[in-house]
Amino acid sequence: MTDITLHTKSKSTVTCVSNTFIDEYMADANGEFVKIYLYLLRCINAAENFSISKMADKFDHTEKDIKRALKYWEKKHLLQLEYNSGEQLTGICLCEPVSAVTQDSEHVEKPTEVSSVDIRPSYTKDQILSFQNDEASSDLLFIIERYIGHPLSIKDYETILYWSDELKFSTDLIEYLVESCVDNGHKSIRYMDKIALSWSASSIRTAEDARRSSSAYKQTHYGVMKAFGISGRKLAEYELELVDKWTSQFGFTLDIISEACKRTLQATNQPSFQYADTILENWHKCNIHHLEDIAILDTAYKKSKASSSRNVTVNKTAANRFNNFSQRTYNFEQLEKQLLNN
DSSP states (O other): OOOOOEEEEOOOOSSOOOOIIIIIEEEEEEEEHHHHHHHHHHHHHHHSSOOHHHHHHHHHHOHHHHHHHHHHHTTTTTTTEEEEETEEEEEEOOOOOOOOHHHHHHSTOOOOOOGGGOOOOOOHHHHHHHHHHSSSHHHHHHHHHHHSSSSHHHHHHHHHHHHHSSOOOOHHHHHHHHHHHHHHHOOOOHHHHHHHHHHHTTOSSSSSHHHHHHHHHHHHHHHHHHTTTTTTOOOOHHHHHHHIIIIIIIIIOOOHHHHHHHHHHHHHHSSOOOHHHHHHHHHOOOHHHHHHHHHHHHHHHHHHHHHHHHHHHHHHHHOOGSSSSSSOOOOOOHHHHHHHOO
């Protein structure tokens, strides 16, 4: 592994962490990914060689773990990975964290295809002010600020008004939405908005509906964590997305997901969500719906593998020029007696 050039677009000569990173990126990221990003900030001004292997040794990780973290932050546009013509990583450029509000304003004129749920009304100042002055809404906004620990922005007001005005969420449902997200470590209104859209698509209209849905959702999360032997941390955002994919998109029950987790540990000795995703994608393509279906698939695979192995053995024997004559068979006990008699 060659040394990698680490550089930045920032002119800062000290190790500093952007408030935007803390406010909008850190909460949803895997804790190990956060440590690696912070260490990159520390190394940017260090007069020493940098490599994936050295960072892996530093955190007692594998090089794959480090690369996975780097690709995660590249996906979030916090860094750029640079490669040579041989597809070998040669550089890492750290980028300035950009606020989601800034990103939205920069991309507003780009034509994109969006679903109808993404098309939102533009609220006027009077509409927002009216919403703020409404007694029930005023109490709700106060409660939300207490939960998230800081004043709401204009963008936040617009989002909450959208939940009430367009999604037809009651104040009780909105309060439960915020409470459940904060309890799970997510204080970002943007994150809450994703959950709100998911609830709306699932026809969740009351706090009781949400509680039942959240209970089943949490049971699946805890089941996956138990199957993988994960403790002492919550699932990262990309891990939650995969679990949601397995349950919502593939329609798998917890027993099937747990079986995939078990096989992942047997194959890799680590809780690899990507490996489990590969297994579950294959099962989805094979129309697996029950554990019995997996057993049938396993049996068919073993038969196919055994048949393939026999064919290879026959072919090898036929191709061997030393087997082109009739081979003799010997009675070794008889031979031994003859030798002893001699």
